[in-house]
Amino acid sequence: MAAAALPPPPTPAPEPSMNLLEPTRLDLPIFSRVRLATADDVPHIHKMIHQMAVFKKLTHLFSATESSLTTTLFNSPPFTSFTIFLLEVSPNPLTTATAAAFPPIERVIHLDLPLVDPERETFFSDKANDITVAGFVLFFPNYPTFLAKPGFYVEDLFVRDCYRRKGFGKMLLSAVAKQAVKMGYGRVEWVVLDWNVNAIKFYEEMVAKIHDEWRICRLTGRTIP
């Protein structure tokens, strides 16, 4: 056989680690949803509230137990009183049953680096389907008198450490804002610690207005007259 009849040797696939100009980008989807929490979610919610207390340097104020959360939450229809949206994530597409009170909000994000969740086992909400709890938002109606219509007050917004800076905080807060619009409510309001510059930046990017001129006052326990 003539050498000319030979097919050209195949071009070797480039080693991703060797091509410094165009590294191969991975496409790792994360399937996420925001759904109404129920009493079954209390153990995960309790752990996240504790992590939030650590982050806010307020563990001296932390006295919540699973039992006290169970007693005081989920006693009223959603949105009429204290309400929790839960953020769940999975590497697999989610099968969501339509909930009457609140159809879950879903979103797929695409990562180019693998996400390592060191507490994945602890926060499984559905191990068989590889679904993990990644954050929550707790809110309830408030009443801005000048508007004379209810709004929502967001007491807590929390995304677990390894899931931050991926748009999930915005997804949770937007879910509350959308629910407010749906109910004809006038305002969504919350507070932020003045040293939490990342949170302030995040809120300002969401076009929230920061009001510098108000101060919080509290009567607690023994100081209640």
Add this chain to the structure above:
Amino acid sequence: MAAAALPPPPTPAPEPSMNLLEPTRLDLPIFSRVRLATADDVPHIHKMIHQMAVFKKLTHLFSATESSLTTTLFNSPPFTSFTIFLLEVSPNPLTTATAAAFPPIERVIHLDLPLVDPERETFFSDKANDITVAGFVLFFPNYPTFLAKPGFYVEDLFVRDCYRRKGFGKMLLSAVAKQAVKMGYGRVEWVVLDWNVNAIKFYEEMVAKIHDEWRICRLTGRTIP
């Protein structure tokens, strides 16, 4: 008759206005009570909310109408959602029927100068018995997560101008705090404008703790994503 038998001439009563060292002090009682407001009180509540907007320099935010207040308030049992305590005053003793949900709190204060209420006619809640609305407090349950039990958030505390500095603000705020204790709630919370030094002084005298490190964030109307 001998002159000696005559009784001594009576000592003339001193003219109060002439005795500069010991002026005669009047004792003008004001009978007051804190009671649950009802839908019938909306016209008075609406007027006071407007006066409050003027005082807080926030009339640009004021859009409440009697109709919007009526639609959004008094839709739930007291204390489970938005709740209003009304302050009423009268120069006459009050006859109070015992209310099931909240037995009114009464108090008599004693003034040594007559109190002139230029808007008495406008704020009569019971003209036949000379009872006038003098203030209100609007509050609703909130949920301090770290405590994992509800508290009350005081949205508004207002005493009409001529009734200020007589203890009525404290009477209203204490009524909320006492209700919180009665319900096993953990905290009473509200906000104050940082330039409102009189209010801050008043709250500090009530042993409230002022938290300087929080900032209020709001999404309103068009800025809701």
